[in-house]
Amino acid sequence: MVGVLIMVAIALTISGCWDRRELQDRNFVMAVAIDTADAGQRPGEGKKEAKTETFVQPNGVKRYRVSLQILKIAKGGGGGQGSSGQTSGGQGGGGGKTYVISNTGQSLFEVVRDMLGQSNKSLYFEHIQAIIISEAAVREMGVKPIIDFFLRDAEMRWRIRLYVTPGEARPLIEYVPPSKEAGGIFLANIARNHIKDMHIAAARIDLGNVGTQLDNKMDIAIPRIEMAGNVVKVRGAALFKKDKFVGYIDERAVAGVRMVRVTEKSGIITVPGDREGDVIAFELIRHDTQLVPHVDGDNIYFTLDINMWGNLGEYQAMNRVSSADDPEFVRRVEQKVAEEVKRTVLYGKNSCQSLGVDMLYFSRKLKLYYPKTWDKIKDNWDEIYPNVPLVVSVNVVINQAGEHK
Template structure:
């Protein structure tokens, strides 16, 4: 028995030694940064711009640029002009101290049809490998998207594993490359400036922020839903986000103004911080502004025979942010407060119906009325889904009920 025990102990010891040796060998093989690349050895793409191939190249100098940006394509045609905003890092020297290297941006462009083919060609304008992990924004010109819809331009970015699905997408009626060259007053790169501005959509009712990222666009396209993309404009040294472009079946439909954008957000219940502006009926020309703090909506479809209509119940709370005719109103009296609440409710109704009728005219269900019908009345949805956008949605009715509570009239009466 003693011999058996000694053999068992020896066997365990041997296995432990073998395990330790294997652990050491594996650790040596996998340790270290065998594929390490310093940050300054990479060119990080911060923003992407997609234009028509001939957009912005009308001058004599433009012809020379077009020649340099050209390359021989075995297939396809010159449809798009692809531009990258590149972040360039330079290492710090000893006098500057650690982490004091300099950063700058530059823009490179090429023309073609395949996004991946153009990216490989752009590598000829860069002495370092292009990386897409930190792309902040994709800017598309409406002239480019009118050529063939969204899919040819965004398919690569949906497939590329380096791309983040929270990347912001915007559209412009001008040249997209010029926005990459824009120098924001904050000093940051324009790609980061645009992305940070879009993240503040909760503070701007004129900017659509719901379902507008790269991943949301991919999901909407795959499910054959409408796509909403924020609009950006550049005028000299001023960049502004406001309004949106609507796409159906991946094709550009039209732009929607800021007022309709705000109404759509109120209709969908996604607007949690906004202002409602209305004119005082007792003092024409004098404005009053209600500041929204909380917002709850409930939309429900109803069926009467073959008629479909919707009810939208909204509850709002907020403060009076501005009253240009304040001295003519005694806002301490409850009766005066109730009168203001009704005026605000009427203004909200007007804004929502303005947006609703625009969506109906465009024949685009931008606020998911169809999804509500499918959830509440699946049998009716089965009957109308094939001709919902073209025939049914443009003819439905919306009954809006708004309940407003003013919590405060401000620090000064």
């Protein structure tokens, strides 16, 4: 009995959250934008702002401009003031639920800490949703030095979405979505649509996955995001040879790569109909692939067998001749879809090979199936890879023609 009382007394003294802090006493960071330090600065403009958004740095050079999107914990969520005194997210029209502050420097950790000079509360990173990096920043330093701070800090979550933009990154986190939700949440949720849109290269491309791939010296792809006027869109992907940025691939190439890697749960494949102007849309429901390497003397090639099952999702016939429930018509559509899938896969493969980036993971397959061959050629793989052939075989089965026949 005495022991129980002692345990209860101890529990009463140590219970509770010793580091508890009320929500209104934190500044929640929802998204981060990373640009080069001189981003947005033109001769004769922005000099006063640049001096404010910086600090005395004893070593090195000013390399990055880091911008934080901070959630406004306030009733009504009216428009906020960014560090430059302008309403954050003005691109989207109307006030949003966030505001943006920026700072420049070399160490991202030091830059973030110095931002406390612009904040009335501590900065809290456990709810960060997205990190957007400008092309200029990754061209200068590569992606690994930039994300190192986020991988090491205990507050960061490894499911944070990563994006690369060809322009400046800060305007994307200033954007106010039409839904008026916090911009970081909006940006992260776009990536989650990848399961139904094969044009979005966001499968297994978050902070944790990218960090692991870089540690294993793998080539990587990061979704490309752009903003034009009031429209923000994720389209295509930025490719990296290990850590170094090498270029972009478009939406069709992304779809081809994803068909090989089976990273989508659905997708739409369009083909022409029997007559000019006709359009048929095949809805992919499920597919299996098998990528196999082959070694024949000094020759290396791969075979890819794809089996797809899906539905006839749309049939626009200008002068309707064929019926969607005609078995002959269905077989013709299956063949057309199979040919289109083959073209798309080869387009994606050729796009990656032209940039020297192994996004189909040929090297991993070759090492797994033929370890002795891999040991002989691994030092010359960068020269061999761009010319490795891929033989594609596709079988498509249409299960349903939809409600309207």
